[in-house]
Amino acid sequence: MSTVAPPPSLDDIRACFEGAIPAQVATCARDGTPNVAYISQVYYVDDRHMALSFQFFNKTRQNILANPYATALLLDPVTVAFYRLQLRYLRTETSGALFERMKAQLSGIASHSGIAGVFRLLGSDVYEVESSKASKAGAWRRRRRATDCWRVCGARPSASPHAARPTSCCRRCSRRSTTTSTCATRWC
């Protein structure tokens, strides 16, 4: 019996929020003109909310103030799987715990990227995540890896829900995959 994988929650894809790889965020102006930009910082707020750094009054910011819907494409730096999130802008925080945490993380990202001094946090733009899904390409890669593991050790692939943290997918062959620990116990 085939099962439909549930959409990944933000808890499942926490690695995407570590700031290792910039995310792409697409917005749309009131007249329908699209805009897409790399965003250096996407921040996990809770399982339903994330925040983007507001550093300059750029087109992304102009657009979300006029039209609050956005799409973010995140890349897991460990599994290299893509995730597409549908977002709705809620508010901007310019002080408080979230703002201070993002400010500290942004400083680290800027330093790591070799462009310290360029980034200055003006606000934390908080978004509700209305839906999320693993990209088709990512899903295909995970299917391929599951097949590879089966070929090596004969372990039966389960219906992997979606990528989370990498774990040893199979105790027999110790191959690493993008499956969850739940899958590991099912497989072997």
Place this chain on the structure above:
Amino acid sequence: VAATARIAVVFSEPLSHRTVQVKAREAELRAATEDDMPLLRRYRVSMEHEVGCLGYDGHVIQTMLSFRLDDVVAIRFSPVEALDQTPGPKAGTALPATSAA
């Protein structure tokens, strides 16, 4: 793109952070074919080199950009607007158009 024929695409060079966004109004979609493979391979090799300079193994990019040709859509368009999006206060500045020879 299918609904409006409008498109915005962003390109970034990881080593220099130089980033450019281009926009178009009359984008055309078609399925990718074997004829597109040389271009796709060249892009992947180029990205492997670029990101490799940052210390990432080639297999990271190979995995990131792995694809099945029947999943790939080719989009043809002529940019009508280009913007400098290199991180910093000048991000979003329009790039001047150059007249065709």
